[in-house]
Amino acid sequence: MYIENVTDLAFDDITPEDPDFPSIQGLAEAGLLSSKLSRRDMQSSLDDDQSPVFFCPESPLSRQDLVSWKMAIEKRQLPIVDQKSVQRVSGFIDVDKIHPDAWPALVADVSSGEQGIVALAFGYTRLFQPDKPVTKAQAAIALATGEASDIVGxxxxxxxxxxxxEKAVSAxxxxxxxxxxxxxxxxxxxxxxxxxxxxxxxxxxxxxxxxLESLRAQREEENLALMKERAVVDSEMEILSRLRRDVEEQLQTLVSDKLEITYDKERIEKLRKDAEFETQEIARLQYELEVERKALSLARTWAEDEAKKAREQAKALEEARDRWQKQGIKVVVDNDLQEEANAGVTWQNAGNESVESTVNRAETLVDKLxxxxxxVRGKSxxxxxxxxxKIMLLITMLKxxxxxxxxQTEELKDVAMSKMGNSVQGMQQSSAEVGSALKDGVKRFADDCRGGVEKISQKFKT
Known part of the structure; x- marks a missing residue:
């Protein structure tokens, strides 16, 4: 048994890394193979040979190795011989080429006679050729000789x-x-x-x-979608939890604010009633303002109509004055004076009719107002x-x-013959005064009505 760093190697070319190292080292340690171990034991320390010993596992088996290994297995003890003894017993002429370690085995095999390896495998020969490789047949014969013959048989x-x-099996x-x-x-x-x-x-x-693969892919997609949805649901649940806490806090705040809202509702209801009352008052005031505006509009229309008639009458008086002036210059007979007197009566009648119609229309307007x-009530x-x-004052002034x-017309009639020119001028002046007074009064009244309508319109705008 080989122990690292304790047991020596049997051969220099067989290391522990070799796959057959245990078998070769074991045979060498058992003394069945010639190695450095057997050489050291057989020689004295003084004659110790330090030359390397090689097993050469890849080389063919030689004749001397075959005989040496076979005899080492069958013979537990080999004779001690020298070169002369080997040459005398075997008769080989190349004994000097045989390794000294193989001499005892060779002598023992030759001593076996016809049953030895040399006689059976190599035949009769005087040239041993120790390093010559053996064939498979020679190796088989060597294995079949001696004590192993029964086993080989x-x-x-x-x-x-x-x-x-095998033949039966083949059949x-x-x-x-x-x-x-x-x-x-x-x-x-x-x-x-x-x-x-x-x-x-x-x-x-x-x-x-x-x-199945498509279903599996679909299932995987669904699983991914479910995982995403689950993540979304988890996040939403967390958000809902936070919202729930916030809602609870807000609920407490709302409960505290509910009383304030109730109080505000009562106050708003009161304000609403006040607003409804104010709305009714505003509607009533709007109605009154509308009535007032309508009254002013009627008064303004009447005043404008009267002003228009006054302007027409003034224009007629101007034409009459021009005509009188022209006639006063040219007429010198009684017939002309009679015509002037008749013309004065006609003008007077026309003036009286105009004043009466104005007064009648004014009284009708007063009744409507x-x-x-x-x-209505109040300021309206x-x-x-x-x-x-104002209309009544205007009527009084007209009368x-x-x-x-x-x-003045009656006075003019009395002095018509003597003071025709002067009476005509006085009549014209009187007519002009009446026309201008009527015109000024109607104009002032129209301006007052226009101002009232503008004030009412301004109220509606605001």
Whole structure:
């Protein structure tokens, strides 16, 4: 048994890394192979040979190695010989080429006579040729000689029996092959059908596999989608949890604010009632303002109509004055004076009729305004009454002017013959005064009505 760093190597070319190292080292340590170990034990320390010893595992087996190994196995003790003894016993002429370690084994084999390895394997020869490689047949003969002959015979018998058994097995295999051929021929059609079925099944299996793969891919996509949705749901649950806490806090705040809202609601209800009352008041005021505006509009329309008629009358008076001036210059007979007197009467009658129609229209307007004043109250009623007062004042002034104009006309009739020129001028001046007074009064009244309408319009705008 080899122990590293303790046991010496038997051969210099066989190291522990070699795959056959345990077997070779074991044979050398057992003394069955000539090695550095056996050489050191056989020689004295004084004659110790330090030359390397090689096993050469890749080299062919030589004759001297075959004889040495075989004799070492069969003979536990070999004779001690020298070169002369080897040459005398074997008769080989090349003894000097034989390794000294092989001398004892060679002498022991030659001493066996015809049953030795040299006689059986190499035949009769005087040239041993120790380094010549042996053939397989020579090695087999060497193994079959000596004590191993019985074992070799048994092995040969076993080999022969195995050969016969192999022949029987071959015959049986041939018979089985024939039977199998017949069976295969009989079931070939069924096998073909089975193959077709298998092909169909494989096709269905392939389709099922593809469908399964598609379903698996779809399932994986669904799983990914579910995982994403689950992550979203988890995040939403967390958000909802936070929102729930916030809502609870806000609920507490709302409960505390509910009382304030109730109080504010009552206050708003009160304000709403006040607003409704104010709205009703505003509607009433709008109605009154509308009535007032309508009254002012009627008064303004009447004033504008009267102003227009006054302008027409003034224009007629201007034309009459021009005509009188022209006639006063040219006429010197009584007939002309009579015509002038008749013309004066006609003018007077026309003036009286104009004043009466104006007064009648003014009184009609006053009646309408009184009816409108009865439907309103407050400042609107005061405004309408103020308009009525102004109209009544205008009517009074018109009546006074008409009376004054009548008196002046009567006076003019008395002095018509003597003071025709002067009376015509006085009549013209009186008519001009009446016309201008009427015109100024109507104009002032129209301006007052226009100012009232503008004030009412401004109120509506604001």
């Amino acid at each position: 048994e092995e040969l018998a076993r080999i022969e029996a195995e050969s016969m058994a 049986h295999n041939a018979l089985v092959a024939e039977v199998e051929k017949d069976v295969n021929a009989s079931f070939e059609k069924e096998l073909l059908l089975e193959r077709e079925k298998i092909a169909a099944v494989e096709k269905l299996a392939e389709e099922a596999r593809r469908e 009184k009816e409108m004043a009865d439907t 009623r005061e405004t309408i009454h103020m308009i009525i007062e 006074e002017w008409a009376l004054k104009a009548g008196k």
